[in-house]
Amino acid sequence: MKLKELLHAIPVQQLEGELDVDVLSICFDSRKVAQDSLFVAVRGVHTDGHLYLDTAISQGAAVVVVEVLPETTDTGVTYVLVDDTSYVLGLLATNFYGDPSKDLKLVGVTGTNGKTTIATLLFNLFENLGYHVGLISTVQNKIGGRVLPATHTTPDPIALNSLLREMVDDGCDYCFMEVSSHAVVQQRIAGLRFAGGIFTNITHDHLDFHGTFDNYIKAKKKFFDDLDRFAFALTNADDKNGAVMLQNTFAHKKTYGLKNMADFKAKVVESHFDGMLLHVDGHDVWVKLVGGFNAYNMLAVYGAAILLEQETMKVLTAMSAITGADGRFEVLRSKDGVLGVVDYAHTPDAVENVLSTIRDLRSGQQQIITVLGCGGDRDKTKRPEMAAVAVRLSDKVIITSDNPRTEDPMAIIRDMEAGVDAKDKKNVFTIAERREAIRAACHLAQPGDIVLVAGKGHEKYQEINGVRHHFDDREVLEQTFNEQ
Numbered sequence: 407m408k409l410k411e412l413l414h415a416i417p418v419q420q421l422e423g424e425l426d427v428d429v430l431s432i433c434f435d436s437r438k439v440a441q442d443s444l445f446v447a448v449r450g451v452h453t454d455g456h457l458y459l460d461t462a463i464s465q466g467a468a469v470v471v472v473e474v475l476p477e478t479t480d481t482g483v484t485y486v487l488v489d490d491t492s493y494v495l496g497l498l499a500t501n502f503y504g505d506p507s508k509d510l511k512l513v514g515v516t517g518t519n520g521k522t523t524i525a526t527l528l529f530n531l532f533e534n535l536g537y538h539v540g541l542i543s544t545v546q547n548k549i550g551g552r553v554l555p556a557t558h559t560t561p562d563p564i565a566l567n568s569l570l571r572e573m574v575d576d577g578c579d580y581c582f583m584e585v586s587s588h589a590v591v592q593q594r595i596a597g598l599r600f601a602g603g604i605f606t607n608i609t610h611d612h613l614d615f616h617g618t619f620d621n622y623i624k625a626k627k628k629f630f631d632d633l634d635r636f637a638f639a640l641t642n643a644d645d646k647n648g649a650v651m652l653q654n655t656f657a658h659k660k661t662y663g664l665k666n667m668a669d670f671k672a673k674v675v676e677s678h679f680d681g682m683l684l685h686v687d688g689h690d691v692w693v694k695l696v697g698g699f700n701a702y703n704m705l706a707v708y709g710a711a712i713l714l715e716q717e718t719m720k721v722l723t724a725m726s727a728i729t730g731a732d733g734r735f736e737v738l739r740s741k742d743g744v745l746g747v748v749d750y751a752h753t754p755d756a757v758e759n760v761l762s763t764i765r766d767l768r769s770g771q772q773q774i775i776t777v778l779g780c781g782g783d784r785d786k787t788k789r790p791e792m793a794a795v796a797v798r799l800s801d802k803v804i805i806t807s808d809n810p811r812t813e814d815p816m817a818i819i820r821d822m823e824a825g826v827d828a829k830d831k832k833n834v835f836t837i838a839e840r841r842e843a844i845r846a847a848c849h850l851a852q853p854g855d856i857v858l859v860a861g862k863g864h865e866k867y868q869e870i871n872g873v874r875h876h877f878d879d880r881e882v883l884e885q886t887f888n889e890q
């Protein structure tokens with residue numbers, strides 16, 4: 407592609423060098439630069455892409471996009487000076503891939519919890535309605551039936567636009583994607599055209615990255631601020647910050663809720679371990695998901711489908727048929743009647759929701775035994791809170807490791823233990839080895855008891871010091887149940 411075409415609608419401050427240049431690829435990592443690449447220097451958390459200009463040029467970059475021009479420039483290279491390279495990277499990626507988001511209906515889901523669930527349910531619902539659909543999520547990306555591995559909740563702008571291009575070329579009518587707060591702040595979605603945005607909720611997470619809760623709110627809100635007047639913005643009327651999200655949006659505002667007044671209303675009529683009966687907009691509908699929080703997710707899905715002009719009865723029928731994402735409230739049963747639940751709860755709010763759901767569903771005084779760890783290199787302040795809520799709502803808790811990443815597992819465990827009151831310590835055990843922790847929970851359980859294994863859900867690995875070792879909570883639980 408010619409550089410001139412690539413720079414269409416890009417706010418360029420200054421250009422030094424040739425404009426009539428062919429660009430064969432774009433990248434923001436000097437290690438991936440090839441002959442005739444365009445390299446965008448981005449400032450990151452650990453380092454600054456501007457430090458790698460020489461490497462990029464020596465590897466063949468024909469164009470470099472920068473926020474600061476170097477003191478000496480190379481004559482064979484074109485320098486493009488811009489204000490914000492992260493933002494411009496998003497625009498360049500949409501131009502390079504032919505602006506794919508304008509050729510399908512793209513709906514983004516943001517919020518602390520529920521993004522994967524809602525995006526996956528919408529993907530399944532629209533496939534059920536007969537459309538060709540794309541999905542971009544934490545668990546996996548999909549183009550119809552084709553599964554592509556996911557590395558992030560929201561990919562970088564190049565991966566994202568390349569994926570959207572493939573979806574358009576494959577004939578997708580819709581794409582449902584997760585929009586993480588990291589993605590908003592890092593401008594991974596700059597330049598995309600959304601047909602709609604959905605807000606789930608906002609509670610404690612990622613304060614390591616955003617610094618304050620206020621900044622975290624602002625990051626989520628920016629997604630809605632940037633929607634255009636043709637899009638819809640669907641928010642949770644029962645969330646304290648639901649209205650704030652839509653304060654400055656140009657989009658068409660709509661709400662959903664179980665408690666407060668809303669455009670889309672629902673009520674949970676009956677709850678069981680294998681599903682619940684919902685009353686949605688005047689109709690009864692049986693869904694295969696469990697828990698009040700999933701009633702919100704289902705209602706958001708219903709609202710979005712109606713805003714995307716689908717027929718009510720067809721939507722309700724499809725809602726009964728679909729399942730959610732892997733590793734979310736997955737129920738397993740042992741031969742002697744112990745119930746295992748694997749769930750991706752990795753925030754205090756999610757742990758509280760899952761445990762409250764289990765407490766509401768148990769028929770008698772069965773014990774609830776929770777196995778829980780917290781991720782390393784992530785928000786440290788959520789650790790004691792997650793432990794405290796697990797202890798408050800369980801009969802016994804086994805504190806263990808999640809993905810320690812580069813941290814010492816015992817240091818993470820100590821942060822969690824700080825949230826446990828002295829009076830509760832007798833019901834709290836520490837077993838750092840996750841496999842052993844799950845096995846111990848199963849051995850402590852009597853027939854009828856419930857073992858909740860929280861935090862890793864669908865993940866098939868445990869990340870320790872940069873290495874991902876095979877680990878699957880469901881597999882370990884199943885193996886242990888089979889041995890008993």
Ligand SMILES: CC(=O)N[C@H]1[C@@H](OP(=O)(O)OP(=O)(O)OC[C@H]2O[C@@H](n3ccc(=O)[nH]c3=O)[C@H](O)[C@@H]2O)O[C@H](CO)[C@@H](O)[C@@H]1O[C@H](C)C(=O)N[C@@H](C)C(=O)N[C@H](CCC(=O)O)C(=O)O
Pocket residue numbers: 434435436437447448449450451452453454455456458544557558559560561562586587588589
């Ligand atoms: C904290 C965070 O979001 N980090 C992301 C960020 O990396 P970074 O800021 O550390 O980048 P950096 O290492 O400082 O490098 C700065 C720049 O220099 C460039 N560079 C660097 C070295 C070199 O030799 N040459 C070079 O050009 C890099 O390519 C980069 O452009 O930019 C990278 C490229 O896009 C991401 O892969 C990386 O995600 C890391 C792996 C990550 O773990 N991110 C998590 C926290 C994340 O994004 N999570 C969210 C939400 C999770 C959820 O709740 O669902 C997600 O959307 O997945």
Ligand SMILES: Nc1ncnc2c1ncn2[C@@H]1O[C@H](COP(=O)(O)OP(=O)(O)OP(=O)(O)O)[C@@H](O)[C@H]1O
Pocket residue numbers: 517518519520521522523524544559584606607699700702703733734735749750751752755756757759760863
């Ligand atoms: N609407 C909701 N409100 C509160 N908690 C929820 C909701 N939906 C799901 N959860 C809980 O949060 C966990 C994660 O759900 P899900 O994967 O859908 O969220 P996510 O927003 O995609 O998370 P991530 O930020 O990791 O991508 C679930 O396993 C469940 O425990």
Ligand SMILES: N[C@H](CCC[C@H](N)C(=O)O)C(=O)O
Pocket residue numbers: 544559752780781782784808809861862865
């Ligand atoms: N997307 C979330 C997932 C957390 C999952 C948990 N297992 C952990 O590793 O902390 C994050 O990167 O913060």
Ligand SMILES: [Mg+2]
Pocket residue numbers: 521522523543544545559584
């Ligand atoms: Mg997710």
